Amino acid sequence: MVATTTRSWWGWGVQEQALDAEEVSALERRVATLAAGHDLTAHEPPTPSDELLPPVRVTPPGSLEALCTSDPRERAAHTHGKAFRDVVRNLRGDLRNAPDLVARPRSERDVVELLDWCSTAGLAAIPYGGGSSVVGGVEPRFDDDLAGAVSIDLTGMDQVLEVDRTSRAARIQAGVLGPSLEAQLRPYDLTLRHFPQSFEFSSLGGWLATRAGGHFATVRTHIDDFTQAMRVVTPTGVVQSRRLPGSGAGPSPDRLFLGSEGALGVVTEAWMRLQRRPTHRAGASVRFTDFDRAVAAVREIAQSWLDPANCRLLDAAEAYLNAGTSVSGGVLVLGFESADHPVDDALRRAVEIGLAHGGTHAPPDVAAGAGSRDAPADAWRTAFLRMPYLRDALAQRSVIAETFETATTWQAFPALHAAVTLAATEALRSICGAGVVTCRFTHVYPDGPAPYYGVYAPGRWDGLVAQWDEIKAAVSEAILTHGGTITHHHAVGRDHRPWYDRQRPDPYAAALRGAKSALDPAGVLNPGVLVDRA
Known part of the structure; x- marks a missing residue:
């Protein structure tokens, strides 16, 4: 018998995988430690209804009617992505930007006909896959003269x-x-x-x-x-x-x-x-008492061409909060894999580099190889998969829990990291009274890392979105001022537009607008993303 699951319309994933009672209790204890006296009232999402949503403004032509729906739950689920600010707005029933219709094409011909209709009728056409955008990339949020919005959900084309x-x-x-x-x-x-x-x-x-x-x-x-x-x-x-x-x-x-x-x-x-599919795997973790020396170790590994599949450096706060590991400098989680040859020697050399930079290594429970287990790595991996559900539960309890990421050169990283950490810490102090900033590397290159920051702070239920937006603006300014990219892998969407517009060269922006005009003359494709309508 196959277990059925229900996709959450307001938050991450499926309802059946949300935090259970034991996880919620542990979460509330951690919040109470971080912010004594914080109101832990859990706010439940409303039920999507026609009364909660703006009126439908458009009617599909007969040839497309079978592909389209104005069902309230479908419209609500396609209103936002899955960022913290999206989850909070859903919880508060703020669905003002809901699409008028959700269309589910079954073939490329359906997509062609949908775009023809949207172009002719002046309707925003917003491509939608899994809806996991965290930058406002699938939200019909634009200030324009378009007659309506159609969310084009492509998940029916899945072969x-x-x-x-x-x-x-x-x-x-x-x-x-x-x-x-x-x-x-x-x-x-x-x-x-x-x-x-x-x-x-x-x-x-x-x-x-x-x-x-x-x-x-x-x-x-x-x-x-x-x-x-x-x-x-x-x-x-x-x-x-x-x-x-x-x-x-x-x-x-x-x-x-x-x-x-x-x-x-x-x-x-x-x-x-x-x-x-890989058949050879090996993994280990290296602990550091000094974060700067850990960064130097990661740089040497990235420049060694050992090419680890996993090379994630967790700072002390990240290691403690999401891997349950207490260290003063950080934890480096290493993993190698291959479908062709054993990778134990590559892992051994990477660990040697870590040790040469002052790290310490506790061997896994069994010999390195496909079956090896490493406690910090396993704990962080489990937490990594549960993080979005944890974030939703924190949002319900008026706790700001969100991330931002960038990439920069090794040379520029120390100054950028200091500036971003300071900007985030000061913003949390002034806006929320307190908070924690964490950092980890998600990807590393011979010429630089991609640091990924987490922010956790007590918020106000009636001001969560504004509070996060103010924090986000502060750290985004620090990132851009110190030579980082406004996004390494989360995309631009609508939320990053102000900083993306400043990051890209002006002649390139003109070329991009030219491409938009040539390919989308009516300006209906995802308006407000990357470039403005002509």
């Missing part, structure tokens, strides 16, 4: 259409969610092996549209690295790039649409590079 075992690639529809994709590839003993934290509830098309970061901490860090060719529907025609292992024939068509966030077209399918 692996063709597998080229010789070239080790597959043609895959964009609406497939991570678990279904891997299940369809498993009979071929192949895998895409792209596992973002949102893997269970995000789609291939969403990964491509946002240039998502995935499983690998080094080398193949983004979905770009696995993309062989793409097929994209635009209001002016279908773009199909050629399958090639590499090409120097002008600017890459795929590069135009990778990261375009639905503003230039709707990805309907893609040829993706696959790999054999």
Whole structure:
């Protein structure tokens, strides 16, 4: 008997995986320690209804009527992404930006007809995959003269259409969610092996549209690295790039649409590079008493070309809060894997580098290899998967729990890290009275890390969104001022637009607006994302 699950309309994942009573009790004890006297009242989400939602302004033509719905729960579920501010607004019943209709195309022809209708009728067309955006990327939030908004949910297009075992690639529809994709590839003993934290509830098309970061901490860090060719529907025609292992024939068509966030077209399918499933694994953790020395160790490992699959440095606060490990400097979680050869020697060398920088290493419970267990690594991995559900429970209890990420060079990291930590700490103190800032590296490169920060602070139920927005603005200014990128793998959406506009070169912005005008003359594709409508 297959267990049924119910997707949460207001928060992360499925309702059946939300925190249980024991987890909630432990969470409330931790909050009480962090913020004595904080009001722990749990706010429950409202039931979506026509009264809670703005009136529907549009009626689909007869040919598209069967694809569209104005069901209140569907509209509510497609109003926001899954950021902290989205969850809080859902809990408060703030659905003012709900789409008028949710459309579920079953084929590329349906997508073409939907875009034709939206372009002609002046309706915003918002591509939607798993809805896991944390930057306002799927929200019909824009100040414009458009007649309405249609959320185009592609999850009905979810098949692996063709597998080229010789070239080790597959043609895959964009609406497939991570678990279904891997299940369809498993009979071929192949895998895409792209596992973002949102893997269970995000789609291939969403990964491509946002240039998502995935499983690998080094080398193949983004979905770009696995993309062989793409097929994209635009209001002016279908773009199909050629399958090639590499090409120097002008600017890459795929590069135009990778990261375009639905503003230039709707990805309907893609040829993706696959790999054999790993059979050799080894992992370990190294503890440090000094964070700066830990950073130096990670830099040497990143520049050694050992290419670990996992190379996550957790600072002391991150290690304690999310791995239950008490250290004064940090914990480096290392992992290697291969489908071809043992990786124990690579792990051994990486650990040696950590030890040379003052780290200490406790061997796993069993000999290194596929069955090795490492307590800090296992604890953090478990917490990593539960973090979004934990965040939802904290939001219900008026606790600000959110993240932001960036990337910078090794040379610039010390100054950026100090500035971002100071900006976040001061913002938490002035806005919330107290709070904790954590840091970890999600990906590392020979020339720099991608630090990922967490913020935890007591908030006010009637001001949570405004409080977070003020904190976010402070840290975003620090990131941009000190040479970081406004996003390493979360995309731009609407929330990052003010800083993205300042980060990108002006001539490039003009070129992007030109591409938008050529591909989307009516300006209906995801208005407000990346560029403004002409």
